[in-house]
Amino acid sequence: MTEPVEAPPALRHAEEVMGTVVSFDVRGGEPEAVRSALREAVAGLHRVNEVFSTYREDSQVSRLARGELTVEECDPEVAEVLALGAEAERLSNGWFSTRYEGRTDPTGIVKGWAVQRAAERLVGTGASGVSVNGGGDVQMYGVPGPHRPWRVGVSDPWRPGGLAAVISAAGAEELAVATSGTAERGAHIIDPRTGRPAVTDLVAVTVVGPRLTWVDCWATAAFAMGSRQALDWLESLPDVEALLITAGDEVRCTGGLAARLG
Template sequence: MGTVFSLDVRGGEPAAVRAAVDDVVAGLHRVDEVFSTYREDSQVSRLQRGELTVEECDPEVAEVLALAAEAERLSNGWFSTSYGGRLDPTGIVKGWAVERAARQLAAVPGVSGVSVNGGGDVQSLGVPGSQRPWRVGVSDPLRPGGLAAVISAAGLDELAVATSGTAERGAHIVDPRTGRSAVTDLVAVTVVGPRLTWADCWATAAFAMGSREGLAWLESLPDVEALLITAGDEVRCTGGLAARLG
């Protein structure tokens, strides 16, 4: 997936946690082997070339493609895994993989809290300690090293924070209508919700929409809050975001 992952697990018997971490790391490597569009031998690359059917791929491929189809439907086509006739599910794979890893670790007996960070997108479950919520810093795309906000999981069992933008990877987000890089007034969209699979998709879709349409659409989604930053250094937020800051 071309990014760095970090795992934070609280509680649980050490040997069981270590074994679960080993399984998660192996699973993340397997996700890259299956879904990478940069590997000629990946199942997704072979699926794109017509060498495999979905039924011949690992079951996770059908699962991810079904989730992507739902994201495309809910975003009115602004999220898509098809660009110029080519299959590219990378826009959903990372969030899905991080969320799956977090849930796998949280299932270890005795574990009270988990936070998994994949390239700056975070899925947290449970709590890190007594009376302490997970907190996630959101980088300021216009001020390297600074924070635009800190998101708190206080009162929540699940918190996902995903950011899409141009600060780290340049103009990599595609406008599904044109198949070319999205041209909008935004430099970053951060979406907060319970599940990273969806938060990651919604951040990508809203960025492609632009600040006005993107904010209105995000406001319409249940259990979703967002922070949008424009190239003109204007900050726009959904109405309930303030309750998640801390």
């Protein structure tokens, strides 16, 4: 009889930061190296909050928005994030933006970028699997155990406590899942073309792809577009799948999403 293969040891941690809870699940790797990388990842998230928070008057982004600093005077990460935001704006035809009411505001990209970066810090420790969940948006690498993929439940906006789908990372070395919608935070997604909360036929958009930085942006942009335009646009993006739920409780999805369900 073949002996069952044991799952690698798990290190889990939850950190309150950036106005949410970021949960880490790391499997395998050299224990001390994993713990050290976890400390660095957590410290990095708090540093991101210090630099990018629009709720802190002394953050570099707040001071940049008031004209007290230039981009060159900020930490290099500020220029990096703004460049990523500009690329997201280009690729979404302006439906994603890092400006709000005429001020620099990279809030829509920072969390996904920061969570992805935190996960990447842990990959280099020899860990066989890494999952970092930032308030429901998840970056995954590797696998949690032998013959077991990472799986992420997508909340059903119409049925609290229920799931609209389960996304599987089977066969993917890296996978990210991000959701934008009104179910938990109300009408908080801004239409860049009007500067007001987006009014569309959607209540939730979940986007799946390799990197959380991008799928988080695409979920936000797609919600602002509305289902008809968003579905065609999401289909045009490489390595991206999506699930859209409308105000009429209709589910629409990209053609390849079925391969990611389970």
